[in-house]
Amino acid sequence: MRPARPIPGVTAPRQGDLPVLLPFRASAPDRADGLRFSRWLADLPAAVPVVLGALAAAWPAVAYAQGGYGMTQALEALWRWLPFLVTSGFALNILISFFTMVIGTAAGVILGLWQISVHKPVRNTAWFVTQLFRNSPWLVLLFIVMLAFPFEIRIGDQVIPVPDWMKAVIGLSLPIMANISEIVRGAVQSVPSGQWEAAESLAFSRAQTLWQIILPQCFKRMIPPWMNWYAILTMATPLVSLLGVEEIVTLSRQAMEAENNMPELLVPFYGFCLIIFFAYCYPIARLTMRLERKFAVKQ
Amino acid sequence: MTETAWTPDQPIISIRDVHKSFGALEVLKGVTFDVMKGEVICIIGPSGSGKSTLIRCINALNDIQAGSITVEGLEVHAPKLDKLALRKKVGMVFQQYNLFPHKTALENVMMAPLKVLKEPKADVEARARALIRKVRLDGKEDSYPGELSGGQQQRVAIARSLAMRPDVMLFDEVTAALDPETVKEVLVTIKELAAEGMTCILVTHEMGFAREIADHIYFTDRGVIVEHGPPKTFFTEARDPRTREFLSQIL
Numbered sequence: 169m170r171p172a173r174p175i176p177g178v179t180a181p182r183q184g185d186l187p188v189l190l191p192f193r194a195s196a197p198d199r200a201d202g203l204r205f206s207r208w209l210a211d212l213p214a215a216v217p218v219v220l221g222a223l224a225a226a227w228p229a230v231a232y233a234q235g236g237y238g239m240t241q242a243l244e245a246l247w248r249w250l251p252f253l254v255t256s257g258f259a260l261n262i263l264i265s266f267f268t269m270v271i272g273t274a275a276g277v278i279l280g281l282w283q284i285s286v287h288k289p290v291r292n293t294a295w296f297v298t299q300l301f302r303n304s305p306w307l308v309l310l311f312i313v314m315l316a317f318p319f320e321i322r323i324g325d326q327v328i329p330v331p332d333w334m335k336a337v338i339g340l341s342l343p344i345m346a347n348i349s350e351i352v353r354g355a356v357q358s359v360p361s362g363q364w365e366a367a368e369s370l371a372f373s374r375a376q377t378l379w380q381i382i383l384p385q386c387f388k389r390m391i392p393p394w395m396n397w398y399a400i401l402t403m404a405t406p407l408v409s410l411l412g413v414e415e416i417v418t419l420s421r422q423a424m425e426a427e428n429n430m431p432e433l434l435v436p437f438y439g440f441c442l443i444i445f446f447a448y449c450y451p452i453a454r455l456t457m458r459l460e461r462k463f464a465v466k467q
Numbered sequence: 468m469t470e471t472a473w474t475p476d477q478p479i480i481s482i483r484d485v486h487k488s489f490g491a492l493e494v495l496k497g498v499t500f501d502v503m504k505g506e507v508i509c510i511i512g513p514s515g516s517g518k519s520t521l522i523r524c525i526n527a528l529n530d531i532q533a534g535s536i537t538v539e540g541l542e543v544h545a546p547k548l549d550k551l552a553l554r555k556k557v558g559m560v561f562q563q564y565n566l567f568p569h570k571t572a573l574e575n576v577m578m579a580p581l582k583v584l585k586e587p588k589a590d591v592e593a594r595a596r597a598l599i600r601k602v603r604l605d606g607k608e609d610s611y612p613g614e615l616s617g618g619q620q621q622r623v624a625i626a627r628s629l630a631m632r633p634d635v636m637l638f639d640e641v642t643a644a645l646d647p648e649t650v651k652e653v654l655v656t657i658k659e660l661a662a663e664g665m666t667c668i669l670v671t672h673e674m675g676f677a678r679e680i681a682d683h684i685y686f687t688d689r690g691v692i693v694e695h696g697p698p699k700t701f702f703t704e705a706r707d708p709r710t711r712e713f714l715s716q717i718l
Contacts, residue, residue, distance in 0.1 A: 366565035
């Protein structure tokens, strides 16, 4: 047995660890896959939204049948508000998730590549930033960005207002960035070291090896976990309602207030939120798992 | 000055008292030998004796702790080694082929001359196609490595190395991972290469093959060269008990 030759930056941090004395890593099995959320979601039967819908619709009838305001009125109220909730509310959730994903992916790829840099300070800093934002509560990050960020940016005479939802995008981008960074690092490290050695023996420089040989192989492997994070992110966008951004949960609350805060409204309105998120994320999770299986066979 | 004038009458590879350790584990304990241009050298020995490490040191995939290795006068372990110059001189083929799985056979062969040497595409492609014919894989140009057998992949790997027009080829147990029926096709390719005058260093367990093609055989054990000689005398007149024991187990 020949000890494996370290590839600077990619395997170097482990150098010197004795195999038997490696610290216990509670999160290690998770990292190999990272698709737990999508797997769980994709495994749910497609009938779940129908059942949820039926339960939400039946709730007023069961719980408040004795009152004057019953199921019919509650559903009528939901029906009146539904187009507004979808086009103004849920559309903003999608918009936030979309921009967050774009910014988070761009920043995450850069951070992930820094994590495998040959320069130790760069590598360590990138690792620290990744761990910091990956393991912080999202809501705390959101509050920090919301309160620390100016509501307008002045460039000379130009005043560019920064809407609340834009600040929310920046806040949510931080944990997404950190998780994409881990996906990139993990994907690069999953390429067998023989690929690096073959490239090196063919006179490829490190940068050429990374961009022309390693990353093209990683690309497919990164798609399923990347989509997994998109689904998780979309589910997390209602967090920004706590900061007053007018997305679907905020608007649902306002709609119920406009309907005199009848308690019968709670379950149909929030139930509808659940169903629409499920309906949006479920196909993504199914596609993620299909791609995962497809790419797994090819490798 | 890392490169001294080299003329073909001098050893193309000169290895002097090379020591190599992985941490506390000393793998090479003072290895010295020369290889002349056009020679075919086989290194044999039990696993863990440092054979693979030795040839990996020749193209600087492994560093060394003491001693020196020169290839055509180029000091391989000089701090300011021109790696490009070294890797143009020395080609290497690995046990696990290590083809680039996202590229076709032809692209695998073309990639390094095209991207590293920046040679014109038409020239590179013509050369790559000729090399693929040479390793008898006509018709497999557009196959991906995953669609090829182990023996076919290994021959693509040889063609890929040759595309850089090296002066020396290193073969690191290139048939060890192959099915028995595909070993022969790879050995035939190497034999043709040797017959054309390519300088070859092989780490191998194929004793019959070593006997057939080697000009000189080196037997390593526990990091030192125990015994060496031309195949004619090496296999029949081994003196060292360790060599004899190894040969009696293998032959």
